[in-house]
Amino acid sequence: GDICEPDFIKQLFKTEKIDIVLHFAAQTHVDLSFWHALEFTYVNVYGTHVVVAAAHEANVEKFIYVSTDEVYGGSTDEEFDESSPKRPTNPYASSKAAAECFVQSYWERYQFPVVITRSSNVYGPHQYPEKVIPKFISLLQQNRKCCIHGSGLQRRNFLYAADVVEAFLTVLKEGKPGEIYNIGTNFEMSIAQLAKELIHLIKKTSSESEMEHWMDYVKDRPTNDLRYQMNSEKMHNLGWRPKVPWKEGIKKTIEWYKENFHNWKNSEKALEPFPVTEPFAQLSGP
Numbered sequence: 001g002d003i004c005e006p007d008f009i010k011q012l013f014k015t016e017k018i019d020i021v022l023h024f025a026a027q028t029h030v031d032l033s034f035w036h037a038l039e040f041t042y043v044n045v046y047g048t049h050v051v052v053a054a055a056h057e058a059n060v061e062k063f064i065y066v067s068t069d070e071v072y073g074g075s076t077d078e079e080f081d082e083s084s085p086k087r088p089t090n091p092y093a094s095s096k097a098a099a100e101c102f103v104q105s106y107w108e109r110y111q112f113p114v115v116i117t118r119s120s121n122v123y124g125p126h127q128y129p130e131k132v133i134p135k136f137i138s139l140l141q142q143n144r145k146c147c148i149h150g151s152g153l154q155r156r157n158f159l160y161a162a163d164v165v166e167a168f169l170t171v172l173k174e175g176k177p178g179e180i181y182n183i184g185t186n187f188e189m190s191i192a193q194l195a196k197e198l199i200h201l202i203k204k205t206s207s208e209s210e211m212e213h214w215m216d217y218v219k220d221r222p223t224n225d226l227r228y229q230m231n232s233e234k235m236h237n238l239g240w241r242p243k244v245p246w247k248e249g250i251k252k253t254i255e256w257y258k259e260n261f262h263n264w265k266n267s268e269k270a271l272e273p274f275p276v277t278e279p280f281a282q283l284s285g286p
Contacts, residue, residue: 003047013058033092044095056112063114069228071097081231082180113177124161125256130270137257140202147273150220152192155227159185160249163242170240184230185242218273
């Protein structure tokens with residue numbers, strides 16, 4: 001079913017006796033959001049409103065909305081906590097920020113027990129290869145170069161999938177209604193560093209010139225936030241901290257893609273460097 005179909009969603013809540021909702025469903029690929037801004041708005045904002053309205057009508061016990069660190073916008077020096085203002089800079093982040101407002105309004109107006117999470121970039125096995133880590137791994141495993149947007153100096157925090165699952169289970173159990181929780185990690189690296197790390201692990205080289213050979217700098221996105229540094233103390237107070245070290249997480253991830261990449265539908269298409277146009281240029285609806 002589709003979260004943008006109110007009758008279907010209403011029927012689902014009526015027949016399935018749902019008591020808890022974790023709302024992950026969204027269009028999430030930032031590159032694509034510049035081309036299909038209205039589709040992102042439709043799915044991420046309208047779709048979320050449909051789901052939260054139906055959940056409220058069904059008296060769900062807890063509604064967790066999964067948002068993103070990107071709602072804060074980028075900053076090179078500021079550390080964001082849950083009270084920091086939202087300053088999204090791309091259509092994806094803007095749609096997630098708007099959806100948060102709808103979800104929050106159900107707490108303000110009805111005391112409907114909603115919780116919002118904002119997490120860092122998640123990586124690990126099973127991720128669709130349009131995202132940066134599986135994309136670089138898969139390209140290198142096919143003897144192709146990593147396609148890096150712009151300078152590659154943009155820094156990202158990477159959180160292993162098993163750790164983020166633990167975070168959601170913690171929020172399910174301990175998260176307080178009406179609250180927002182940052183699910184972050186201090187582990188951070190630039191996209192260029194990330195490419196070099198993966199080249200080193202997959203191509204078994206530490207030579208700088210050899211590494212550069214496997215890196216292809218392509219045109220940047222219209223906007224590309226340099227950094228999202230989040231304070232996750234609120235989550236730490238609930239008893240959660242990331243546990244999986246980068247070396248262990250990335251090793252498992254590389255091994256998984258070696259065995260499973262071909263099982264993805266349209267996987268080859270996901271490896272293309274994204275064609276980037278001017279922001280919001282294509283305004284066709286869903």
